[in-house]
Amino acid sequence: MQSARRGGIDPHLSITHYDPEADLMLLHFGPQHPSTHGVFRMDLHLDGEVVIKATPYLGYLHRGVEKLCEKLTYVQQTPVVDKNDYVSPMTNEQALNMAFEKLMGIEVPRRARWLRLLLAEMQRISSHLLWLGTFTLDLGGALGGGSTVFLHCFREREMVLDLFEDITGARFHYNTHTIGGNRHDLPAGFAAKARAALDGIEARIGEYEDLSVHHAIFVARTRGVGVLDGDLALELGITGPVLRASGVDHDLRRDAPFHAYDEVPVKVSVERGGDCLARAKVRFAELRESIRLCRAALDGMPEGPICGFKPIRQPTQSKATSGQVYVGIETPRGELGTFLVANPDAPTTPYRLKIRAPSLHALSALPYILPGATVSDAVAILGSLDPIMGEVDR
Amino acid sequence: MGYFTDTLRAMRTTLRNVFRPPTTVEFPDVVRPRAERFRASFALIDDENGESACVGCLTCEKICPSQVIKVKASPKRESPVTGKKRAYADDFVLDLSACIQCELCVQVCNNDAIVMVREPEQPAFNREDLVLGMEKLRANGRGKTVAWGRGTGLQEMQESKPKVEKPAKPKPAPVEAAKVETPAEPAKVEAAPAEPAKVESAPAAAPAEAAPEKSDCSAAEEAP
Numbered sequence: 259m260q261s262a263r264r265g266g267i268d269p270h271l272s273i274t275h276y277d278p279e280a281d282l283m284l285l286h287f288g289p290q291h292p293s294t295h296g297v298f299r300m301d302l303h304l305d306g307e308v309v310i311k312a313t314p315y316l317g318y319l320h321r322g323v324e325k326l327c328e329k330l331t332y333v334q335q336t337p338v339v340d341k342n343d344y345v346s347p348m349t350n351e352q353a354l355n356m357a358f359e360k361l362m363g364i365e366v367p368r369r370a371r372w373l374r375l376l377l378a379e380m381q382r383i384s385s386h387l388l389w390l391g392t393f394t395l396d397l398g399g400a401l402g403g404g405s406t407v408f409l410h411c412f413r414e415r416e417m418v419l420d421l422f423e424d425i426t427g428a429r430f431h432y433n434t435h436t437i438g439g440n441r442h443d444l445p446a447g448f449a450a451k452a453r454a455a456l457d458g459i460e461a462r463i464g465e466y467e468d469l470s471v472h473h474a475i476f477v478a479r480t481r482g483v484g485v486l487d488g489d490l491a492l493e494l495g496i497t498g499p500v501l502r503a504s505g506v507d508h509d510l511r512r513d514a515p516f517h518a519y520d521e522v523p524v525k526v527s528v529e530r531g532g533d534c535l536a537r538a539k540v541r542f543a544e545l546r547e548s549i550r551l552c553r554a555a556l557d558g559m560p561e562g563p564i565c566g567f568k569p570i571r572q573p574t575q576s577k578a579t580s581g582q583v584y585v586g587i588e589t590p591r592g593e594l595g596t597f598l599v600a601n602p603d604a605p606t607t608p609y610r611l612k613i614r615a616p617s618l619h620a621l622s623a624l625p626y627i628l629p630g631a632t633v634s635d636a637v638a639i640l641g642s643l644d645p646i647m648g649e650v651d652r
Numbered sequence: 653m654g655y656f657t658d659t660l661r662a663m664r665t666t667l668r669n670v671f672r673p674p675t676t677v678e679f680p681d682v683v684r685p686r687a688e689r690f691r692a693s694f695a696l697i698d699d700e701n702g703e704s705a706c707v708g709c710l711t712c713e714k715i716c717p718s719q720v721i722k723v724k725a726s727p728k729r730e731s732p733v734t735g736k737k738r739a740y741a742d743d744f745v746l747d748l749s750a751c752i753q754c755e756l757c758v759q760v761c762n763n764d765a766i767v768m769v770r771e772p773e774q775p776a777f778n779r780e781d782l783v784l785g786m787e788k789l790r791a792n793g794r795g796k797t798v799a800w801g802r803g804t805g806l807q808e809m810q811e812s813k814p815k816v817e818k819p820a821k822p823k824p825a826p827v828e829a830a831k832v833e834t835p836a837e838p839a840k841v842e843a844a845p846a847e848p849a850k851v852e853s854a855p856a857a858a859p860a861e862a863a864p865e866k867s868d869c870s871a872a873e874e875a876p
Contacts, residue, residue: 469665473658
């Protein structure tokens with residue numbers, strides 16, 4: 259009964275052959291459960307309140323995006339992949355367009371690369387703020403107050419979305435990246451407004467910490483919960499903050515610089531714990547680092563064109579007849595990869611577009627780290643992985 | 653041990669928030685200022701003769717990822733106002749209920765005919781009201797605040813070498829834009845002189861908004 263707690267976790271445990279005398283309860287967790295962050299379903303086999311086995315089920319949010327992209331031309335796909343990771347649409351666009359650029363051999367101008375860095379880091383701030391808000395909500399509110407931190411985080415996230423609105427005209431689903439660069443340049447007076455917003459957010463991070471990682475109740479709730487071993491994380495292909503919280507120093511922004519990260523060095527934060535608390539700490543450190551990177555991008559934004567390819571005038575203007583590329587970038591959730599195969603028969607559409615979603619790999623850890631936890635801890639563990647079902651199911 | 657002090661510290665945050673001004677506004681009475689580039693619904697712009705600037709080139713219909721635009725192009729005929737031969741769109745239907753507001757139709761419009769509207773309030777009692785026909789779109793162009801983005805303006809912003817003609821920007825910029833567009837749009841080489849689009853009479857605010865925008869771009873680059 260307690261084998262899971264003793265460390266001998268078998269994610270393929272056969273429940274029918276497991277202790278027939280025991281009175282196990284099957285709990286369907288989701289897909290409409292509010293703390294499943296979308297439509298995610300798990301079958302939890304419980305002994306009392308302790309999880310013995312967890313089986314995740316995916317596919318409730320499958321929209322056929324990859325197949326749709328085989329039908330749309332290259333320039334039409336950017337607004338479609340916006341909806342994959344709906345908490346950080348900016349990085350979806352970037353990963354897709356960087357794959358197109360690599361396939362077609364298009365150079366991105368320096369200003370566009372800096373602009374992309376700025377947008378990616380602003381998106382990371384808003385994504386991590388939303389994660390913190392929902393995570394504390396999963397824990398029942400840091401002070402038992404339910405939605406306190408949640409609403410505080412949304413207040414500051416709104417500042418970032420307002421900045422996006424100034425640049426692109428949309429709060430979400432921006433469609434601001436294009437093949438070869440960006441579609442929208444920074445408006446007048448943007449730098450001052452952005453600095454004011456960044457100062458405002460930075461000043462409030464301390465308050466979030468008081469309500470979460472510095473608070474004894476939060477620590478008691480998350481320390482030692484859902485411990486993920488670094489080796490197991492690597493084996494499962496987990497990237498991003500979850501991997502860094504398990505003590506593996508890996509960040510594509512530093513290890514394989516894209517955008518302008520070769521000019522703006524990134525300080526990668528690593529925690530050794532591997533538990534929910536470590537994941538929260540890594541994300542808090544990234545929040546601060548992103549604010550620093552945003553300021554650096556605003557300070558060093560070079561002059562020049564924002565698009566290295568001709569502006570979109572026709573749906574069929576971008577063509578590729580041969581080749582296959584893979585591009586991976588570091589999103590707020592880890593390595594978002596785009597694998598693209600050109601179609602020789604139809605040069606304006608890809609033959610195959612495969613999206614490697616970091617959330618999918620994060621969810622694959624659940625059968626390993628859930629056994630031994632209680633049901634309330636299961637909610638915390640799931641929240642700490644920060645899965646976005648839109649990109650898991652695509 | 654730490655529970656009490658930590659809770660006190662957390663309560664300090666709560667107290668601080670008691671004295672902060674509220675973040676939200678009472679929406680129907682107070683409307684938050686909208687971004688300059690905010691985009692919501694659509695409009696078709698009239699040219700300076702009071703006719704629709706749309707020439708029915710079907711580019712927006714072809715590029716729409718959700719395929720919500722249906723344009724019925726008509727053969728060239730004489731304009732009742734100017735007497736010149738030009739192309740028209742007989743019908744233009746945009747299904748707002750399936751639109752994803754990606755701005756691609758605005759981006760590709762070489763005549764600046766279709767633009768987006770800054771007013772986000774677009775509730776409807778039934779689905780048919782969300783399908784915008786030619787009349788509704790043109791009424792939007794006359795009555796609502798037209799957004800910042802124009803096809804030629806967006807394309808000009810993304811042109812890789814706008815810095816070259818920057819010193820003499822005000823005058824040659826439209827000519828330059830027209831030159832670039834002409835080969836891309838063979839269907840309406842003679843039909844679309846592209847100048848009317850620049851000086852369309854639609855809302856009085858539109859040219860005024862478009863004009864500072866050009867200087868905005870250069871000013872924005874000086875700012876950081």
